[in-house]
Amino acid sequence: MIAQNIAFGILAASSVLAAIRMVTTKNVVHAALYLVVVLGSVAANYILLAAEFVAVVQLLVYIGAIVVLFLFGVMLTRAKLGHEGELDNDQRGLAAVTALLILGILGYVLVDYFGDDKLPQLNRTHEQLNATRGTGAVGNAIFSTYLIPFEVVSVLLLAALVGAIVLARRD
Amino acid sequence: MLLNQFLLLGAVLFCIGVYGVLARKNGVLVLMSIELILNSVNINLVAFGMMGGDAAAITGQVFALFVITVAAAEVGVGLAIVLLIYRNRTTVDLDEVDLMKG
Amino acid sequence: MSDFLQAYLTVAVFGGTAGLLIAGVLGLGRLIRPSRPNPDKLTTYESGVDPVGSGFSQSQVRYYIFALLFVLFDVEAVFIFPWAVGLETYSYFGLVEMGIFVFILVLGLVYAWRKGVLRWV
Numbered sequence: 001m002i003a004q005n006i007a008f009g010i011l012a013a014s015s016v017l018a019a020i021r022m023v024t025t026k027n028v029v030h031a032a033l034y035l036v037v038v039l040g041s042v043a044a045n046y047i048l049l050a051a052e053f054v055a056v057v058q059l060l061v062y063i064g065a066i067v068v069l070f071l072f073g074v075m076l077t078r079a080k081l082g083h084e085g086e087l088d089n090d091q092r093g094l095a096a097v098t099a100l101l102i103l104g105i106l107g108y109v110l111v112d113y114f115g116d117d118k119l120p121q122l123n124r125t126h127e128q129l130n131a132t133r134g135t136g137a138v139g140n141a142i143f144s145t146y147l148i149p150f151e152v153v154s155v156l157l158l159a160a161l162v163g164a165i166v167l168a169r170r171d
Numbered sequence: 172m173l174l175n176q177f178l179l180l181g182a183v184l185f186c187i188g189v190y191g192v193l194a195r196k197n198g199v200l201v202l203m204s205i206e207l208i209l210n211s212v213n214i215n216l217v218a219f220g221m222m223g224g225d226a227a228a229i230t231g232q233v234f235a236l237f238v239i240t241v242a243a244a245e246v247g248v249g250l251a252i253v254l255l256i257y258r259n260r261t262t263v264d265l266d267e268v269d270l271m272k273g
Numbered sequence: 274m275s276d277f278l279q280a281y282l283t284v285a286v287f288g289g290t291a292g293l294l295i296a297g298v299l300g301l302g303r304l305i306r307p308s309r310p311n312p313d314k315l316t317t318y319e320s321g322v323d324p325v326g327s328g329f330s331q332s333q334v335r336y337y338i339f340a341l342l343f344v345l346f347d348v349e350a351v352f353i354f355p356w357a358v359g360l361e362t363y364s365y366f367g368l369v370e371m372g373i374f375v376f377i378l379v380l381g382l383v384y385a386w387r388k389g390v391l392r393w394v
Contacts, residue, residue, distance in 0.1 A: 001172075003278075004172055004278065005172060007285070008172065008176060012176070012180050015180070015184065016180070016183055016184070016187070019183075019184055019187040019188075019207055020187060022187075022191070022203065022204075022207070023187055023188075023190055023191035023194065023195065023200075023204060023207075028197060028199060028200060031200055031203055032203065035203050035206065035207075038184070038207065038210070039206075039210065042184075042210050042213070042214060045177065045180070045214060046214075046217055046235075047278075047281050048172070048278070049177065049217045049218060049220075049221050050221070050228070050277060051217045051220075051228070051231070051232050051235070053232060053236075053354075053355070054213070054217060054232050054235045054236060054239075057236060057239055057351050058213075058239065060347060060350075060351060061239050061240075061243055061344075061347055061348060061351060062206075062210075062239065062242075064347065065243065065340075065343060065344040065347040065348075066206065066242065066243060066246050066344060068340055068343070068344075069246055069247065069250060069337075069340050069341065069344055070199060070202070070203060070246070070250070072250075072336055072337050072340045073199045073202075073250040073253060073254065073337070074199055075336075076254055076257070076333075076334060076336070076337055077198070077199060077253065077254065077257045077263045078257075086196070087195060087196065087197045087200060088194050088195060088196065089194065089195070089196040089265075089266050091193060091194065092194045094193070095189075095190050095193030095194035096190060096194070098189065098190070098193060099186040099187065099189045099190035099193070100186070102185070102186050102189060103182060103183065103186040106182040106185070106186070107179060107182060110175055110178045110179060110182060111175065111179075114174050114175045114178065115175070116173060116175070117173065117174045117175065117222070118172070118173055118174070119172045119173065119174055119177075119218075119221050119222065120221065120222070122277070123275075124276070124277075125276050126276050126277050126280055129276075129277050132225045132228075133225060133228050133229065133232070135354060135355050135358045136355070136358045136359050137225070137229050138229060138232055138233060138236070138355050139354075139355025139356055139358050139359045139363075140229075140359060140362070141229045141230065141232075141233050142233060142236075142352070142355055142356075143355075143356065143359070143363050143366075143367055143370065145230075145233075146233050146237075147370065149237060150352065150370070150374065151370070151373060151374060151377075153237065153240050153348075153352070153374075154349075154373070154374045154375075154377040154378050155377060156240070156241065156244050157240070157243075157244055157345050157348060157349070157377075157378055157381065158377050158378060158380055158381045159244075160243075160244035160245075160247045160248050160345065161247070161341065161342070161345050161381035161384070161385065162381060162384055163248050163251070164247045164248050164250075164251040164338070164341050165338060165341075165384065165385055165388060165390055167248070167251035167252060167254070167255050168251045168254050168255065168334050168337055168338055168341075169334075169338075169388065169390060170258075170334060236351065236352075239348075239351075240348050240351070243344050243345070243347075243348050244345075244348075246344075247341045247344060247345070250337070251337070251341075254334060254337060258334075
């Protein structure tokens, strides 16, 4: 129990610090690498929440693929490696006020409503957990309840592919 | 573990993402900040799923999977748009993309 | 829960060990190596002509399309894994559903192929 909380503390601190560095750093490539730290910490958080499959997908899709896409985007838009002049616009102060305001409201509402609600303890073996919340259980849900969304996802991916080719192709 | 510690982590990441979207003017960095926002949503979905039984936990996980999928599609098209802006204006500075401004 | 997380404790220990090892080796190297900074060491070629222009070259948009294709089929794989775990349970129904899913995505690949973006000119 205490070990879980220590692990959560380390993960939360690293993800928040990396996220702050990501939105303040002066180097676009560093921002992408800080994004990797945030995504990795979030994946570890899914493990703490016993969502094994989502954690693996997070590593596979986000860190393995989307960050690569971002690095290609950085490369192709000729963001100079090394320190670049200005990446922030002049509404930084206003943006910080807005973000802190949203954080204050969200924090107040969450603490007020959920207070000390505890996550239920899962006193099961690894096998039982795999059977009820593992990859197979996720598959059962996808291929029964969420069958239509699953098929629509393929149409979405097709639309994204065609759209990106039309936009990026040099005619 | 408390439910709130995950929800508050999600809230903090969300607000950092909002700051990034508002304060950055490089198009690629804005898209990266949007990824932060989507991730905070996923933490919330999985954490809320834990509060119910097994069915709720699975529902939360499946929703998170769909959000990750949509994020992949969104980044693909978004970066293609940024590349198109770069090709036409040779800049990814979003402050200079103001043709629609009256 | 504890049983589940204990399995992942191994992962955490491995990760921590790897991090410590790298930090330790690099830190040790920094401690014991001599430091004699010299402007000549920072030049691209220590002997020979000075390079002209910037070394940064821009790649083509074509790379981006390939990266995008990789991302989309990566996402496809994500949905194939849970299908593969329950392959026998879903039987022919699952096969047909996955067939539709893959077919629609292959349409995208065919579009890319017909548009000639797969060709490396």
